[in-house]
Amino acid sequence: MKARVHVMLKDGVLDPQGQAVAHALGxxxxxxxxxxxxGKVIDLDLAATDRATAEAQVREMCEKLLANTVIERYDIEIG
Incomplete structure (x- = not known):
């Protein structure tokens, strides 16, 4: 099963890379x-065969490693 995680800084957190990109575009x-x-996109290929198990595993991965939940939020797509 495939999973995609989108990790972005939370609203209100300074994004210097985003500011640099905005300046460069101008x-x-x-x-x-x-x-x-x-932000960042992380694609995962999982051994899980059911959606609920896959989502639970990816959520745990995000909480423990993939996202800094103090300053970042994440969205999970399972497909």
Missing amino acids: TLGFQGVGEVRQ
């Missing part, structure tokens, strides 16, 4: 770009 002539937030 420098390259891309107008009208507002705030930019940068």
